[in-house]
Amino acid sequence: MFSENASSADNQQERVPKDIENLKYYLAGFTDGEGCFSVTIHRSSYRKFGWNINPLFQVYQHKDNSFVLYLMLSVFETGYVSKKGGNPLCNVYCIDKISDLLDVVIPFFDEYNLIGSKHLDFLGFKTIVNGIHEGKHLSREGFIELAEVAFSMNSKGKRRKYTMEEIRKDLLDQSSETKRQS
Numbered sequence: 001m002f003s004e005n006a007s008s009a010d011n012q013q014e015r016v017p018k019d020i021e022n023l024k025y026y027l028a029g030f031t032d033g034e035g036c037f038s039v040t041i042h043r044s045s046y047r048k049f050g051w052n053i054n055p056l057f058q059v060y061q062h063k064d065n066s067f068v069l070y071l072m073l074s075v076f077e078t079g080y081v082s083k084k085g086g087n088p089l090c091n092v093y094c095i096d097k098i099s100d101l102l103d104v105v106i107p108f109f110d111e112y113n114l115i116g117s118k119h120l121d122f123l124g125f126k127t128i129v130n131g132i133h134e135g136k137h138l139s140r141e142g143f144i145e146l147a148e149v150a151f152s153m154n155s156k157g158k159r160r161k162y163t164m165e166e167i168r169k170d171l172l173d174q175s176s177e178t179k180r181q182s
Contacts, residue, residue: 028112035059037125039150069093
């Protein structure tokens with residue numbers, strides 16, 4: 001009745017639902033445990049204000065269990081699977097294109113809800129993706145607003161290179177300098 005090797009990839013594949021509806025619930029639950037809704041904020045000389053904001057949906061898995069990542073790829077019909085940088089034993093499924101996040105990822109998790117604390121990260125992520133789609137990131141005030149949402153996600157942004165205060169100060173200092181030059 002029970003497998004001696006309950007964590008083997010074969011055993012996990014046997015437990016994957018066969019019908020699409022239950023598979024989608026399975027993938028939502030899997031994302032609750034192994035996924036991440038992240039937003040990077042970094043300097044960029046190509047952007048008007050010198051800052052860029054990039055939302056990214058990712059799901060990680062040991063390379064021996066990558067079949068789940070390919071299941072996600074087949075259900076979402078977008079994104080890509082690659083090796084996780086810095087960890088050759090881990091693969092990652094990613095979606096980073098705004099239109100795919102807006103048209104595929106957000107509707108999926110609106111219908112197949114996350115039930116853990118990741119749900120709150122998803123709600124912030126959704127706000128940021130919608131804000132970018134609406135062009136909020138193109139004004140200093142809008143960028144700051146979206147950045148503040150990003151800093152409320154994923155343990156309050158504790159591993160970020162820049163603090164919210166540094167970003168806000170830089171953007172507001174630029175605004176003051178522009179007004180003085182006018």
